[in-house]
Amino acid sequence: MSRCLVTGGAGFIGSHLVARLLAEGHSVAVFDDLSLGRREHVPAAARFTQADLLDLEAVEKAVDGQDAVFHLAANSDIDFGRRQSDRDLRQGTLATYNVLEAMRRRGVKKLVFASTSAVYGETPAIALREDYGPLLPISLYGASKLACEGLISAFAHNYGVQAWIYRFANVVGANATHGAIFDFARKLKKDPKRLEVLGDGTQSKPYLLASDVVDGMLFGFSHAGDAVNLFNLACEGGTSVAEIARIVVEEAGLSGVAVSYSGGKRGWVGDVPFVRMDPAKLAALGWKARHDSTEAVRLAARAVVAQVAQSASL
């Protein structure tokens, strides 16, 4: 049993991680500004601090005495990051610097970080390995995560922090706050007759259930012991947006929905339309996602449709 801080612990992936850490008997503290996260996602068994990662003193206080920090907090809305060009810089890069600096000042040595396939930018249609280069992200979100990876690597070398960096595939599941499944479920709740899809529907990416993401993060954390451990956290293959639309419609119990496409190969500027990731590096240590991409989408659609149906605000 150890003491863990989860930043963004009231958010989508964070809430799954917190539940899992508590179930394993760890002592868990959550740090979240509730800009995207929800207070009700944080179980009573976890200590909760509502504060901003840009407040270095608050971060120092929160990391003090922790065995490990799981740093998941970030702006997860890529499109929003484009409209306010310093959002990812502040909530991603500067926030991560503060986490690292607070750890350095308080002597906290282990950091698990949520990075993203967006660091790869727009690439050839191959299964990307962790050593793919050059890294030319096309979104400010991807740029910020790349900046964080570099900062973490430098802090590891200079100040003895040990790090596990995971480049996540698209993560789906209950408690999602954004993404295609969430958007489709909300749109269908408002109008069960039609569904407008951004892009031409051929965008295709690997989807991973949040429970699998949590599982992979913890597996790598206990099985990889380098100073900096960098892994894709993904499944093989992928699922197209058109398939996702079909699955969400099915899971919503609807039929005869008129699905239309806004057109263009991207959902939005900064969207990478085709992504495949090679999960071999983490697989070599013995880990594999329980669900393939399209299974993950279906299970997530089921959970999200139910949550959206129950929610008054969505």
Add this chain to the structure above:
Amino acid sequence: MSRCLVTGGAGFIGSHLVARLLAEGHSVAVFDDLSLGRREHVPAAARFTQADLLDLEAVEKAVDGQDAVFHLAANSDIDFGRRQSDRDLRQGTLATYNVLEAMRRRGVKKLVFASTSAVYGETPAIALREDYGPLLPISLYGASKLACEGLISAFAHNYGVQAWIYRFANVVGANATHGAIFDFARKLKKDPKRLEVLGDGTQSKPYLLASDVVDGMLFGFSHAGDAVNLFNLACEGGTSVAEIARIVVEEAGLSGVAVSYSGGKRGWVGDVPFVRMDPAKLAALGWKARHDSTEAVRLAARAVVAQVAQSASL
């Protein structure tokens, strides 16, 4: 003839670039906070603004109406960046964000950026190509330059900025403000009998004369037309620190100097001891450094020894 802004134009590489741009008939403005740069390096023909890149309003004013921005300003002292962990974040990452944001607001479209081999981190002993990965820098300086590359790539994709990113080898020559040659020349001026060298002397890297760096930057700028153009700016091979010490001693006209080594394979924490860079990508467009690494060291040592001898403050 065009209008160019050079950030860090009073600094080491900047001063060489400004002289060259003026010689080619361009209209040149210099933006420098004079933290490392020197006012006397800026020719009278260049417009000069002393200001901080963290002052976004000042940056906006400076970029307004420019055809291109050459963004060279940064903390160039890697070891200092370790002792003050937010120095490279502020003077590198945030300053570069401001340059990009100012360009976006004022509609300036062309950016030439000084990156570094330090983004590669500690790598196998191979000639590194631009597509080498993973990029795990071991210095905060390298981390910041990697962050800047990502920001530039994202701004290029989202806001139509066109960029030329050069990963510099070690740059040497007159007006240097740091580096082995400069340090050795200063030490020998103080005590011509002995020279202490950081590390064991086997550290070996490619050295490029500032004049060659300027030449390569301008060559790529006029010969590469992608949205983001990423190049190593380097020569083949490299020179060891022990060789540099020998050359500086010779160029200082000294003999019988007792050279001692502090030991250890690195000069300092964050120093990458062995670097080789593959210059083939820029070479394929037709550019090659005029001087090889050891020639560059000798010519630079000659110039730096003369400057140090003349200076009262060094």
